[in-house]
Amino acid sequence: MLSIKNLHASIEGKEILRGLSLEVKAGEVHAIMGPNGSGKSTLAQVLAGRESYEITGGEVNYRGHNLLEMAPEERAREGVFLAFQYPVEIPGVNNVYLLKAALNAIRKHKGQVELDAMEFLTLIKEKIKVVKMNEDLLYRAVNQGFSGGEKKRNEILQMAVLEPALAILDETDSGLDIDALQIVAGGVNSLRSKERAIIVVTHYQRLLDYIVPDFVHVLSKGRIVKSGGPELALELEQKGYGWVETETRKPAEALAK
Amino acid sequence: MIGAQVRDRYLSDFKRVEATLPGRAVSWMQNTRRQAFEKFAASGFPTTRDEDWKYTSVAFLGEQEFVPSVAKVCEITQAQISTWAFAGSANHLLVFVDGYYAPGLSKIGAIEKQVLLTSTADLLVKQPELLAPLLQRNIDSAFAALNTAFMTDGMCLYLPAGSIVEDAIHVLYIATSPSKIYHHRNIIVAEDNTQATVIEHYVGINDAVYFNNAITSVDVGNNATIEHYKLQQEGVNAFHIANISAIQNRDSRFNSHSLAFGSRLARNDISTRFQDSGGECEMNGLYVVGGCQHIDHHTCIDHAKPRCTSREYYRGVLSGASRAVFNGKVIVQQDAQKTDAQQANHNLLLSKDAEIDTKPELQIYADDVKCAHGATIGQLDDDMMFYLRSRGISNDMAHGLLTYAFAHDIVDRIKFEPLRLRIEQILMAQLPQGEKIKELL
Ligand SMILES: Nc1ncnc2c1ncn2[C@@H]1O[C@H](COP(=O)(O)OP(=O)(O)OP(=O)(O)O)[C@@H](O)[C@H]1O
Numbered sequence: 001m002l003s004i005k006n007l008h009a010s011i012e013g014k015e016i017l018r019g020l021s022l023e024v025k026a027g028e029v030h031a032i033m034g035p036n037g038s039g040k041s042t043l044a045q046v047l048a049g050r051e052s053y054e055i056t057g058g059e060v061n062y063r064g065h066n067l068l069e070m071a072p073e074e075r076a077r078e079g080v081f082l083a084f085q086y087p088v089e090i091p092g093v094n095n096v097y098l099l100k101a102a103l104n105a106i107r108k109h110k111g112q113v114e115l116d117a118m119e120f121l122t123l124i125k126e127k128i129k130v131v132k133m134n135e136d137l138l139y140r141a142v143n144q145g146f147s148g149g150e151k152k153r154n155e156i157l158q159m160a161v162l163e164p165a166l167a168i169l170d171e172t173d174s175g176l177d178i179d180a181l182q183i184v185a186g187g188v189n190s191l192r193s194k195e196r197a198i199i200v201v202t203h204y205q206r207l208l209d210y211i212v213p214d215f216v217h218v219l220s221k222g223r224i225v226k227s228g229g230p231e232l233a234l235e236l237e238q239k240g241y242g243w244v245e246t247e248t249r250k251p252a253e254a255l256a257k
Numbered sequence: 258m259i260g261a262q263v264r265d266r267y268l269s270d271f272k273r274v275e276a277t278l279p280g281r282a283v284s285w286m287q288n289t290r291r292q293a294f295e296k297f298a299a300s301g302f303p304t305t306r307d308e309d310w311k312y313t314s315v316a317f318l319g320e321q322e323f324v325p326s327v328a329k330v331c332e333i334t335q336a337q338i339s340t341w342a343f344a345g346s347a348n349h350l351l352v353f354v355d356g357y358y359a360p361g362l363s364k365i366g367a368i369e370k371q372v373l374l375t376s377t378a379d380l381l382v383k384q385p386e387l388l389a390p391l392l393q394r395n396i397d398s399a400f401a402a403l404n405t406a407f408m409t410d411g412m413c414l415y416l417p418a419g420s421i422v423e424d425a426i427h428v429l430y431i432a433t434s435p436s437k438i439y440h441h442r443n444i445i446v447a448e449d450n451t452q453a454t455v456i457e458h459y460v461g462i463n464d465a466v467y468f469n470n471a472i473t474s475v476d477v478g479n480n481a482t483i484e485h486y487k488l489q490q491e492g493v494n495a496f497h498i499a500n501i502s503a504i505q506n507r508d509s510r511f512n513s514h515s516l517a518f519g520s521r522l523a524r525n526d527i528s529t530r531f532q533d534s535g536g537e538c539e540m541n542g543l544y545v546v547g548g549c550q551h552i553d554h555h556t557c558i559d560h561a562k563p564r565c566t567s568r569e570y571y572r573g574v575l576s577g578a579s580r581a582v583f584n585g586k587v588i589v590q591q592d593a594q595k596t597d598a599q600q601a602n603h604n605l606l607l608s609k610d611a612e613i614d615t616k617p618e619l620q621i622y623a624d625d626v627k628c629a630h631g632a633t634i635g636q637l638d639d640d641m642m643f644y645l646r647s648r649g650i651s652n653d654m655a656h657g658l659l660t661y662a663f664a665h666d667i668v669d670r671i672k673f674e675p676l677r678l679r680i681e682q683i684l685m686a687q688l689p690q691g692e693k694i695k696e697l698l
């Protein structure tokens with residue numbers, strides 16, 4: 001589904017992703033962990049099409065398309081969804097209408113009929129139960145005045161409604177209480193299917209207790225430096241990132257000698 | 258300073274039309290006009306060397322030869338009027354075509370008997386004494402002096418104590434002819450405990466080059482409320498200079514909304530003075546400019562007395578190579594303790610060539626006051642754009658949506674709903690994907 005090869009990306013002349021490669025197949029859940037500033041959000045944003053990053057090398061193939069050539073909205077319509085680490089507040093733009101427009105843009109792109117107001121409302125009423133979000137939030141401006149946790153739930157609601165083929169969750173578990181964490185995990189797990197792939201960026205093992213990933217990757221200084229199964233996350237929890245960083249430096253140091 | 262050539266031209270115009278102007282039979286009016294002309298002839302038009310006109314050049318007035326508009330057969334049809342009217346909601350409609358009242362196109366609905374709603378020219382014939390103090394004041398600026406010398410007509414609303422006009426009063430000023438100057442003079446006198454809503458609506462119907470010079474004076478009595486809207490949709494080559502000045506008495510409310518879309522160049526001077534305590538004023542403004550339009554707002558709120566509240570919210574959307582100016586003066590006099598004044602001006606620059614000069618000008622001479630101001634200039638927010646696009650919204654539409662949302666903060670403050678809907682339509686029509694945006698708000 002997604003194949004990233006030797007990806008280099010920089011911002012304001014500073015290289016953030018430095019030769020990152022990752023293969024994600026349909027049906028898989030990948031967890032990406034790594035220290036602050038290692039480039040996790042950069043990767044997520046680059047995949048969603050953020051134009052402020054300059055791609056200086058490598059390629060990304062998504063379901064047979066050159067992803068890097070697609071506009072963010074095209075990616076969204078082709079099934080890419082990013083749950084933002086910091087969802088932005090958009091005064092004046094109605095939350096639920098945005099979601100309706102988003103869903104209909106995707107449906108239209110797929111050649112499906114657009115949902116009318118009634119049909120959409122029925123759908124949203126059902127989905128909102130899953131994320132246990134306060135209904136009032138639907139009718140407010142996008143994320144405006146939402147608490148940190150409410151913003152994250154809203155992202156999950158969007159994901160549940162849009163049913164993306166590739167969902168990228170950037171620290172959706174940060175700042176959530178334990179109930180909310182289970183809701184997020186529930187949202188992700190209900191989306192899990194043979195046709196879909198999910199990438200979760202997280203700092204915490206506790207999310208991975210609920211969403212058991214197929215693969216865990218450690219991102220450090222813009223590269224994936226270690227990959228493994230779910231047990232890798234546990235090991236990281238015990239030993240910290242320093243362990244991976246020293247481990248991965250070893251071969252290079254050995255070579256230098 | 259005024260060039261001899263320009264002065265002579267205006268003088269010969271004045272001599273030629275003076276005897277045709279309303280109030281010609283009233284001697285004080287004749288004197289007022291002559292004095293005003295003298296004043297204008299002495300000062301001439303402002304230049305960019307004048308601090309108040311630093312960013313707005315009226316050099317066109319020396320270059321273009323505008324002639325006073327004279328009454329002629331009106332060519333505007335009822336059908337045209339209906340495109341601008343607020344059918345079924347503003348039951349009082351006064352239409353002025355090329356500076357003259359058009360009774361055939363106007364319609365004044367049921368109104369309390371003692372209320373006077375008429376044309377200024379008409380009143381100058383029927384009850385000139387009512388207007389004497391009003392037409393003789395505020396003629397200091399060049400444009401006010403010129404207006405006083407040449408003014409042809411305008412709306413006159415006189416609300417005796419206790420009277421209320423429930424329905425909005427819609428005043429349409431239609432410009433049809435090239436190379437004309439229109440001098441409108443509007444007068445609102447609201448005695449104690451009165452209430453009314455007035456919409457001044459300026460429209461141009463073609464791309465003619467003309468110059469509209471309008472003045473509105475508003476006297477707001479004790480505990481009176483005046484809701485004043487100005488919708489400016491002049492033609493693309495028009496020059497528009499307008500002055501709205503209010504005087505507020507005890508516990509009065511004056512709300513001004515300036516909604517500026519049209520003209521090649523426009524300048525609005527909007528001011529109020531609290532001459533007694535307890536007054537409230539809200540000044541809202543929205544300017545949406547593109548191409549090589551230039552729109553200038555100079556506002557002034559004079560807190561001369563204690564315990565008055567003013568709120569000012571102005572927003573601008575600039576594209577193309579347009580330019581806007583916002584200068585918000587707030588004066589808090591020594592006497593004006595417990596003043597509460599807030600001002601905010603936010604600007605959205607959609608192109609590199611657009612330019613805004615924004616300046617708060619606070620003069621505070623009292624110590625127990627709350628005053629705040631803020632001005633911002635920015636582009637569309639990258640994070641918001643990306644968020645919307647990452648949800649499948651096209652670039653165009655995200656652009657339109659955020660621009661609309663930005664402007665809507667001011668639109669939301671319009672209490673007269675039909676006008677609010679009209680402004681929404683005007684905005685939609687100017688934005689990419691306008692119609693679709695509507696579904697997202
Ligand atoms: N606009 C920018 N200008 C300069 N540097 C930037 C910019 N955006 C991101 N960076 C830098 O890129 C690096 C990677 O940031 P990124 O947000 O991808 O990290 P992260 O792995 O998601 O960290 P965290 O765990 O804290 O969320 C950081 O050093 C950050 O400061």
Ligand SMILES: [Mg+2]
Nearest residue numbers: 040041042085
């Ligand atoms: Mg991050």
